[in-house]
Structure formats: C-alpha cells, structure tokens
Amino acid sequence: MEPMGFQRGLNHLLYLGVDVGVIVTDRSPSIRKMMRESYANIRHEYDPWHVNKSLKKKLVTISNKKDNRELRPWVRSITNHLYWACSSSHGDGQECVRRWLTILNHIRGIHRWEDNGREYTCAHRPLSEDEQxxxxxxxxxxxxxxxxxxxxxxxxxLRDLQQMALFKHTGSIEVYHNVTLKYAPKRLHFTYDSMRARTQLAIMDHNMNIGRQQATTREASSPEAPA
Ligand SMILES: [Zn+2]
Structure with a gap:
C-alpha cells in the first residue's frame, strides 16, 4: 500500500509539472528500490531522526554490557555528533561520512590526526589541559x-549517511499523519466517502495549526539552558 501511495503521489506532482529535486523518506527498502529504479534523477535522502533513533538503540544495547560501560556517558554526544556530521556537510555525502567517522578519534581523546597525508582536526574549540x-x-x-x-x-x-548530507527531515509529515490518525484511527474501517471527509478534516485542522510557535519547557526557554 505504502509504495503504491508514494508512487501515485509523486507521479501526480510530476504530472502537474512540479520540479522535484529531493525526496526525503525513512529507509523503507521498497521506497529505496523504487527511487533507485524509477526516479534515478531525483535525489533520495533519508531522515536523520530515524537513523539516529536506531543508532541510539544500538549504542544503548552495547553500553548496557558490563565490559562496555564506559561507553554509556558518550551516547548523547555520539548521537549529537551524527546530527552535526549531517548538518555541516552541505550536501556532500562523502564529507558527511568522513565527519561522522572523526568521532572514532575524538572519543579516544585524539583531536588532531593525519589521514592520507592530510592533517585533520576536530571541529570543536581546543580543549584546555584540564578538560582533556x-x-x-x-x-x-x-x-x-x-x-x-x-x-x-x-x-x-556509512552507505545511508551518504544520503543524509542535506539534513532534510520528515518530521512535519509525521505531525500531519498524527493529526490524520485522530480523525481516522487505523483500527477502524471507514467507507471511501467517510475516509475522504475525515482526511479533509485532518487537512483543515493541520493547516489551521501550521506556523504556530513551538511550545518550550521552562528549562529550554531559559537563557542558561545548554544547547
Ligand atoms: Zn575532538
């Protein structure tokens, strides 16, 4: 169902003459295959949030092992680093991978190293002796x-990271889907007319709320809060 809906939606946009440069999705294998085979001229990117979520899960699993406990305090920095690698590589997939892998030096306290005769450094400010x-x-x-x-x-x-260098997210469509679920829960069956009306209601509700300022917690809105 999902690939079919995706294909129909995309074909409709193309039919209307929309110039689609980039499509961002999760890493669904069927969509991947379809993008590769049928839409090779459209750049296909993956949502960093989904990738980060599965990375975090793996890190938590390995750091729960007794021998790997020292990894636990690093989990947050590592997942932040993944976002940084994607958001700072300006669409260059190779650079995104290279930036991601610098964590393997940093995590060992190495902030300056050589690779292929070139010198690299971490992107953070130099650490004081005390910090080091x-x-x-x-x-x-x-x-x-x-x-x-x-x-x-x-x-x-590493393969997926090459398709994350534009740092494009699917979050807003997921927000819309959540609104749709409120009007048309998956577990109930609706007739076509009802489904159509419910979807239209969800669209109206969603559009009414677009552009509202994001609510913040007390901590996040205080100037002392860490970024
Ligand atoms: Zn470093």
Missing part, C-alpha cells in the same frame, strides 16, 4: 571502543 584530563576518553584497546567502532563503521550506516 578530566574527560573519560575510551582506551583504544578497550572492549567499549571496539564495540563502538563496529557500530560506527557499520557498512549500512
């Missing part, structure tokens, strides 16, 4: 580092 001393870097031959390296260098992740 206090941070709990991972040891190169520790179980935690080896387990993390395996996740970081996973060939599927």
């Amino acid at each position: 001393e206090k941070k709990r870097w991972l040891e190169h031959d520790s179980s935690a580092f080896r387990a993390f390296r395996e996740v970081a260098q996973d060939k599927n992740l």
